[in-house]
Amino acid sequence: MEGAVVQGGQATCARVKQLPSEGSPHWNELVVRYCRHFHASGPTEPSELRELLQTPVWSVALSGVSGAQQELLAGRLSRVFESSAWYSPLAARQPDFALRGRFTEDWDQRTVQLTAPWVDREPYTDHEERTEVIEEPYEENEEYTDDQGNKKTRKVTRIRKKTREYTVPVTKYRDVHKTFEYSAQRHSVTYGFSIAAGGVLSDRHSAVVVARTDQYSAYGFEHDVSFSPGHVSPQRPDLTLPHEWFSQNALALEQSFAGQLRESWRQYYCSEPSFSLETAARCARAGVALPAHASQVLSDVLGSDGPRTPVLFSSGTMPAAR
Numbered sequence: 640m641e642g643a644v645v646q647g648g649q650a651t652c653a654r655v656k657q658l659p660s661e662g663s664p665h666w667n668e669l670v671v672r673y674c675r676h677f678h679a680s681g682p683t684e685p686s687e688l689r690e691l692l693q694t695p696v697w698s699v700a701l702s703g704v705s706g707a708q709q710e711l712l713a714g715r716l717s718r719v720f721e722s723s724a725w726y727s728p729l730a731a732r733q734p735d736f737a738l739r740g741r742f743t744e745d746w747d748q749r750t751v752q753l754t755a756p757w758v759d760r761e762p763y764t765d766h767e768e769r770t771e772v773i774e775e776p777y778e779e780n781e782e783y784t785d786d787q788g789n790k791k792t793r794k795v796t797r798i799r800k801k802t803r804e805y806t807v808p809v810t811k812y813r814d815v816h817k818t819f820e821y822s823a824q825r826h827s828v829t830y831g832f833s834i835a836a837g838g839v840l841s842d843r844h845s846a847v848v849v850a851r852t853d854q855y856s857a858y859g860f861e862h863d864v865s866f867s868p869g870h871v872s873p874q875r876p877d878l879t880l881p882h883e884w885f886s887q888n889a890l891a892l893e894q895s896f897a898g899q900l901r902e903s904w905r906q907y908y909c910s911e912p913s914f915s916l917e918t919a920a921r922c923a924r925a926g927v928a929l930p931a932h933a934s935q936v937l938s939d940v941l942g943s944d945g946p947r948t949p950v951l952f953s954s955g956t957m958p959a960a961r
Contacts, residue, residue: 651673651942652674652679665685665921665924666916671684687727687729690908690921691725691726691730694720695716695717695720696734698735699737700739701741702741704741708885709738716893719897720900723901724901734840735838735839737836738835741833743830743831744881745828746827747825750823751825751860753862755870756818756819757819757868758815759868760814762810765810765811767806769805776796779797780792780795821862821871822864824860827857827859828855828856830885831855832853834850834888834892836892837849840903847899847900858878859878860876861876904924905927909929909930909933914930914932919933919936920937929949
């Protein structure tokens with residue numbers, strides 16, 4: 640942060656921490672985080688916020704999931720909860736949450752016959768008609784006058800042109816569509832994921848429940864056959880492994896859980912018709928954009944930093960005022 644921004648934040652910290660905060664633990668916590676953000680000394684952090692909870696106690700019953708995976712998933716969901724607006728290590732209450740569902744996997748392998756189309760250039764004999772012009776001798780009688788003036792007849796040979804037709808054999812090639820057959824091992828997998836997580840945050844709130852249901856089916860072939868005319872080459876199946884696919888769905892479940900926790904806080908504590916400093920600060924814990932009237936209440940005290948205070952409760956950095 641630029642020096643002027645830090646100095647401005649420290650000056651605001653010095654001013655707002657002098658405001659009365661007794662009975663306003665959420666406002667007090669916001670001031671603590673605000674001052675810390677600008678590397679300034681803030682008020683004493685509140686010891687307890689009554690809406691907040693400790694890490695849930697998980698009751699886990701997942702069929703088809705190893706004990707290690709169950710423990711890992713519950714731990715990851717706990718870390719999601721600890722990153723939410725609902726968590727405080729100093730909270731007095733620890734909610735009971737449940738993790739229920741199942742994961743299924745089915746593998747199959749069998750021998751199959753595969754085919755590959757290809758085109759063969761096949762020779763064959765055809766016959767073509769040809770023509771040629773030949774010179775053919777022939778005889779005819781010719782009259783002539785000898786030296787004594789007598790007319791006589793004699794035979795003479797003459798040449799005449801004649802067109803002759805004949806047939807010759809020729810080799811030609813034609814495309815013949817064929818099918819190459821070969822054996823392979825067909826590997827197939829089917830996975831199913833149907834898991835729900837949630838619990839009751841308090842007697843005043845409805846249960847927070849998220850569920851994830853998904854299915855994956857795929858297959859591939861394994862063989863060592865090569866046949867270049869049919870573009871056949873050795874092949875190995877590329878199938879997603881069960882633990883990889885389980886992890887992908889577990890991550891999606893965690894993201895849904897985080898979103899539901901955030902939305903629950905926003906629904907319960909950011910929907911009031913009017914806000915005080917305390918309730919506006921409590922709303923800011925959701926880490927998302929404030930309602931306009933809550934933003935205005937904080938802006939009246941923190942100036943242009945008011946609308947940006949939700950970032951103090953997330954992993955981001957408060958943007959500089961424009």
